[in-house]
Amino acid sequence: MSSPLYELGEPVLRATGLSKLYARRSSDTRARLGEVAGRVLFGRPPKEIQSLRKHEFWALKDISCELHQGEALGIIGLNGSGKTTFLRILAGQILPDGGEVWINGSSAAMIDLQAGFQASASGQENIFLRAAALGFTRAQTEHRLNEIIEFSELGDAIAAPMSSYSSGMKMRLAFSVMAIVEPDVLFIDEVLAVGDFRFRQKCLARIREMRERSAFVFVSHGMGDIALFCDRVIVLHKGKIHFEGPPKEAIEIYESLDEPASAVDTPAQLTKAMGPTFTNSGALKDVAHFWCDESGAPVTNIAFSDNVHLSLEFTSTVDIKRLILGVPVWNLNAHYTTGLSTQLASEELSVRTGERLKFLLEIRGGIANPGTLKSMMTILDGAEFLYRNPNPDLVIENAGHPTWGVVTIPHQWNLIERQ
Amino acid sequence: MTEKLLNTRKERAKGVRIYRPDSRIRQNGLQAVISISREIRNFRSHITTLFTSDFRKGYRGTVLGIFWNFVLPMVPISVYIMLVSLRIMPRYEGLSPAVYISFNVTIWFLLTGLIRQPIQVVKSKNTEMMKTAIPLSAAIVSSFAQLCFDTFVRIALVVVIILAMQAATKWTALFIVPIILSASIFCLGLGLLLSILNVIYRDIERVITILLQYGIFLSGVIFPLASLGPLVSLSAANPFNVFISSAREAAFAGSISQPGALAAWTVVGVILFLYSAWFFYLMEYRIRGSSE
Structure with a gap:
């Protein structure tokens, strides 16, 4: 909404240099009030606040608007x-503790x-x-x-x-x-x-x-x-x-x-949601996995519309009859967002002892909404977990337009009829 | 400076409001009283509704209903009368103990209510009033409505007791009204001042409770100060005793024994009220939300 909906009229409200002081402890609030009351009792205006006490902070500082x-x-x-x-x-x-409001x-x-x-x-x-x-x-x-x-x-x-x-x-x-x-x-x-x-x-x-x-x-x-x-x-x-x-x-x-x-759910909740970590060091070795761009260079942030990739490499020290790879994804609020698995693939993949494999997972851009993605790398042999450890965090950057929920499902609106 | 003041006046006339840290600081006591009166007038509908709601809350869900709102205010008087009736008490100042006590206790509860109510209302409703933008004065006044109702019920009981005991009243009983008014102004001033200070120094309410517990016996309410021996010399220094005994003497003796003390405390009361109203008006918005 770049242009105002209405023509601007006369100002009806003007805030100039508004400031408000708060204290984390009520005893500090009362001490400050006591100072003010002491001055007011003798007809003197409240003193301008020069310095803050230990537990005081500016909840607002120098806010002006019309x-x-x-x-x-x-x-x-x-x-x-x-x-x-x-x-x-x-x-x-x-x-306010500073400034003025005019209405x-x-x-x-x-x-x-x-x-x-x-x-x-x-x-x-x-x-x-x-x-x-x-x-x-x-x-x-x-x-x-x-x-x-x-x-x-x-x-x-x-x-x-x-x-x-x-x-x-x-x-x-x-x-x-x-x-x-x-x-x-x-x-x-x-x-x-x-x-x-x-x-x-x-x-x-x-x-x-x-x-x-x-x-x-x-x-x-x-x-x-x-x-x-x-x-x-x-x-x-x-x-x-x-x-x-x-x-x-x-x-x-x-x-x-x-x-x-403090504004998001606690890390403990997130850890609980993401479940346990596990490494079968007798089955896999030299496991490496990280988010990367198309060239394979590691990334921590990615633009909303860019494709994102996950690189995975490991060496198997046992025979794996049915290899399944999976990446469950959560957002910071510990909500299980989605899962990306090879389980649905039509061909089953088996691995021989001593083989080193390298995978590249590609996720189309413009689907995961802005925010930090938490995820796990899971490697299984059928139902048996061989490896389950977190991937590095991935931050999807601002979309440049409003988004809703945690994902934007590819979609299109078609006008069918107009009367 | 003059131009700024003129602008402010013009702006006020246009419905302009300005909030700043030193808001209200330039007002004097009389202006503060006028402003508080204006607030009360503007919120009179809310005060009435709040009182009605509180009044109904007093008996909601009970079998006897509104009966309780009439009975409960009489209980303290009846308790004191019962206590002195358990043994034969002398007549105080020619009055039966029942008349003496019911008359004094009625005034005592009115005056102490004027001190206690502002303290309790500011303490309990400060945050709520902030959220609803209702001035604390409106909440205090609505609590006074209950106090007034209780007082009227007690006055009715006093009249019945006076008639039953055939206590003779004098024409000077007419002076009770200005005496009680002076006492009320004094106590309201004290209540407003302490209500603000209690937000900052929370011991005040407890100290007041203790003082008033002792005060009822040290103010000639249950028995005359003369019966307390050496304390009688302090009778003029205790404003409660001065106001209550003056009202009682005006009603039943036909003359006031301490006119000088009464006049002095009346002047103190008016000054205290103006000062306290000004202090309350200045501090009201500063203490908002800080009671918890």
Whole structure:
């Protein structure tokens, strides 16, 4: 989406040099608050923060941006990059420790949809509670009550206590109340993962309607939503603006960012998923396997669209009646992605003692989506494992366009009829 | 500087909001009180809904239903009356112990509630209020609604006890309203100040709990300070004793024995309230999310 969907109007929001300090230990937070309270008690403004304590860090540092009427600004970044903190400051929920936010007009925030609900009260009571928090009077809420209940599709469950709701039902109710607001600026944080697929589509449609009358600041990990709704995107990384520009470029940059180790499943989970390693040194020797390019030169990274090869060499010290080679593949989240095996080959291959064999596995480019591939090299004689050890990691580089899931299956859309 | 202020005023008139680290710092106590009042007015619908919801939560699922919301506030008074009724107690200041205690305890619970509620609300609802962008003042006021209801129930009980004991009231009972108002301002000021400090220094709530446990006996609530011997000399230094005894004397004696102390504590209360409201207003957004 290179050109804005809407003509840019007057700025409705301006953030200048925003910074926010956090501490990893609550005692440090309280100590800093104590300093501020000590100054405020005597009528002095809070001191500019000169140095950080041991456990303090800048959650945001020197963030500046503008939002214009009719514009949708996307904020993307890895976990812990400061997206929600940024949104909370823009929404006026917390004060910055540096810089300034200027907002011209009304605003509403869909940041934590379930906050403020009372578990023991009914869904209907919670509608009034939530709507009142958004500034609606009881009469105004009553006027739109049916609309809210209808949108939520909760039916008779609306009279049941909120504690009996599933998390999906709670989210549906929360979104339905929020959907009646008509602010000049709307702040949205990861709230589109609402309910089931059908309800999510309904929410997306409502967001699209709201998009026509409100400017948006939109935080999401869903790159499809970002590409769909946003005119401009900021990539936050470690509390700073890493990139600001068109969604397509921003998404490319976001996808090239290194996910911190804590953001993925633990290495232990991955090790467990990949299973045990094994070497029958009495059967094979001088085993070598690595990812390489067409010339056979080892590679660790490969472009999304380039063919990738796996080189395997070994010497057999026994007779192998039925050689089977296999490469099971996982992604970093320990999901078993695919398996590449000779088991389906029409001809069975046998090996004599002392033979040295060299194989080259070729995988067509443009199928494995960007990310790091973990894999095993397995060599079997029928059902008996002779060798099972990990290949080096292979990084598939950024595709230059959005991709979905872990693989892109070769496909083509054909227009059959148009009336 | 003047131009900047003018711009700010013009912008405010246009619906412009500005958030920065020194937000609100230029406001004085009176402006802070006005701003808090405006917040409460803007969120009045939410306050009402929250109170209604909390009120219903008090009896939801019980067999006797709303009955409990009327009975529970009377329990503390009835306990104290029962305790003094187990033995023959002298009449205090010409009043029966039941009248003396029910009158004092009702005021005591109102005043201590005005201190405790802000502390508890800020501690428990700080993070939730941050997420919903509702000012803490609105949450505090909704908790006061419950306090007011409980107080009205207790007042009704006091009236019944006064009638039953045929305690004679004087025309000066009309002064109870301004006295209680002064006491409430003092205690609310204290509550607002301590609610913020408790987020930073978490021992405060525990210290307050201990002080108030002793305080009910050291403030002439259950029996007169005169019966505590040397402590009577501190009667004017204890604002609770001054406010409660003044209200009681206005109701039943026809005169106030410590008008000077009452006036002094009223002035202290107003100053404390303005200062605390200003401090609370300035610090509210800074403590957000830091209670956990």
